Amino acid sequence: MAVFAEKKQLVAPGELLAEGSYFPGENTYREGNKIFASRIGLAELVANKLIVVPLKGCYIPRVDDFVIGRVVDIAMSGWIVDISAPYPALLPLSETPASRGMAARKDLTKIFNVGDLLMAEVIAFDRTRDPLLTIRGRGLGRVSSGRVVHISPAKIPRLIGRKGSMISMLKKMTSCEIIVGQNGTVLVSGRQPKNEQTAMAAMFMIEREAHTRGLTDRVSEMMNRELR
Amino acid sequence: MNELEVKLIDDNGIRVDGRKLDELRPIKMEVGVLDKADGSAYIEHGKNRIMAAVYGPREAHPKHIALADRAVIKCRYHMAPFSVEERKSPAPSRRELELSKVIRESLESSVMSELYPRTSIDIFIEVLQSDGGSRCAGITSASLALADAGIPLREIVAACAVGKVAGKVALDPSDIEDKQGDADLPVAFMPKSNSITLLQMDGSLTEEEFNQALTMAIDACKRINQLQIEALKRKYVSVKEQAEERHEPKEATA
Numbered sequence: 001m002a003v004f005a006e007k008k009q010l011v012a013p014g015e016l017l018a019e020g021s022y023f024p025g026e027n028t029y030r031e032g033n034k035i036f037a038s039r040i041g042l043a044e045l046v047a048n049k050l051i052v053v054p055l056k057g058c059y060i061p062r063v064d065d066f067v068i069g070r071v072v073d074i075a076m077s078g079w080i081v082d083i084s085a086p087y088p089a090l091l092p093l094s095e096t097p098a099s100r101g102m103a104a105r106k107d108l109t110k111i112f113n114v115g116d117l118l119m120a121e122v123i124a125f126d127r128t129r130d131p132l133l134t135i136r137g138r139g140l141g142r143v144s145s146g147r148v149v150h151i152s153p154a155k156i157p158r159l160i161g162r163k164g165s166m167i168s169m170l171k172k173m174t175s176c177e178i179i180v181g182q183n184g185t186v187l188v189s190g191r192q193p194k195n196e197q198t199a200m201a202a203m204f205m206i207e208r209e210a211h212t213r214g215l216t217d218r219v220s221e222m223m224n225r226e227l228r
Numbered sequence: 229m230n231e232l233e234v235k236l237i238d239d240n241g242i243r244v245d246g247r248k249l250d251e252l253r254p255i256k257m258e259v260g261v262l263d264k265a266d267g268s269a270y271i272e273h274g275k276n277r278i279m280a281a282v283y284g285p286r287e288a289h290p291k292h293i294a295l296a297d298r299a300v301i302k303c304r305y306h307m308a309p310f311s312v313e314e315r316k317s318p319a320p321s322r323r324e325l326e327l328s329k330v331i332r333e334s335l336e337s338s339v340m341s342e343l344y345p346r347t348s349i350d351i352f353i354e355v356l357q358s359d360g361g362s363r364c365a366g367i368t369s370a371s372l373a374l375a376d377a378g379i380p381l382r383e384i385v386a387a388c389a390v391g392k393v394a395g396k397v398a399l400d401p402s403d404i405e406d407k408q409g410d411a412d413l414p415v416a417f418m419p420k421s422n423s424i425t426l427l428q429m430d431g432s433l434t435e436e437e438f439n440q441a442l443t444m445a446i447d448a449c450k451r452i453n454q455l456q457i458e459a460l461k462r463k464y465v466s467v468k469e470q471a472e473e474r475h476e477p478k479e480a481t482a
Contacts, residue, residue, distance in 0.1 A: 014383025038380040056378030086285040
């Protein structure tokens with residue numbers, strides 16, 4: 001039994017991570033009794049499982065994910081929404097607040113039009129069909145103000161931080177409202193443009209340096225400098 | 229017209245560009261060179277200059293080519309009109325169509341396409357300057373671009389050609405050696421799986437020469453694979469070093 005990769009070691013696809021009775025976690029695969037990485041990222045051993053935290057990758061929707069998407073088309077009974085995933089998402093009319101009533105069915109554009117930004121939740125997704133969204137729920141619906149930022153979805157966990165520590169720091173120091181979509185789209189809303197810009201600069205810095213140590217300190221130093 | 233007969237191998241066993249029979253041309257690789265592509269890689273192999281870009285997994289266009297159980301992989305190998313001495317017409321030639329197909333097949337077995345059903349992964353290989361062995365350099369850079377895009381791979385594919393030049397088996401023939409040589413054998417190889425994913429031959433080789441050439445090519449592919457992994461990691465290591473270095477000096481003075 002041997003683990004060949006050190007904790008947080010940068011590994012490339014095809015690199016041997018471990019041999020013996022370990023389990024292949026995300027972004028790894030097993031061949032015989034050996035476990036290899038399938039993506040470039042940082043290797044970690046969690047209990048008996050080897051995983052690779054990816055440095056890059058597209059957004060794959062999961063049920064209950066909060067996402068921010070843009071309406072790109074209007075279908076018979078709903079809207080087609082781009083959530084930066086390989087699959088277009090569908091928001092059916094039935095998943096909008098019931099108060100809309102029967103009359104709305106005549107013209108869907110009266111509710112949401114092409115180009116609108118929506119905050120939604122994924123309610124269904126599997127290998128055989130495109131993701132299904134809902135906007136029934138607290139805080140969901142059309143976005144009316146704020147700035148939109150696109151971050152690589154693989155870096156969103158780092159942006160949020162352990163128990164939300166990183167994102168709380170950003171919100172507190174810039175006094176901005178920051179809403180993070182699991183699909184990499186983030187909404188920033190602040191009183192002053194400078195605060196919003198600082199928050200955005202922090203997000204890009206986290207995206208670029210997600211795999212480095214001491215990131216939290218460097219980000220807070222940078223924000224202090226900018227906001228002085 | 230009288231053609232100057234160039235001696236492909238001189239009396240000391242040295243080739244036209246100063247290399248020995250088993251020497252590779254200099255190779256440089258850089259990953260993540262195109263911001264807009266999901267993954268990209270640039271390679272300089274000898275005088276070849278090739279840019280590879282990958283988009284995906286994304287929605288398949290046209291929809292009917294999508295597969296229900298895995299991603300469909302599309303590949304376009306194209307030579308820029310200025311990539312060769314005599315301007316090449318930008319329209320896809322028969323050669324480019326064939327190379328697009330064989331390159332796609334050489335990369336397909338490395339991609340875990342079952343993870344993304346009903347999507348398309350698009351690979352673009354643009355040859356900016358060509359000097360023999362461009363399909364191999366194209367495969368090498370395209371595989372790096374796939375890894376850079378974060379697409380799950382079993383491993384990274386490397387490719388190299390071997391030729392027969394003035395009757396001798398020679399590694400990595402340049403354009404003049406390919407044109408005036410007696411055979412050309414491009415090979416793509418996956419070192420971990422010990423599998424060949426591309427094997428083509430132009431010209432004639434005896435069985436013994438073929439075995440010798442194949443061994444030489446596989447060995448070169450293993451070396452190129454090491455360079456690929458280094459290039460892939462280099463991009464992230466440099467960011468890490470720069471970032472952590474910026475932080476350290478402040479701690480020392482505190």
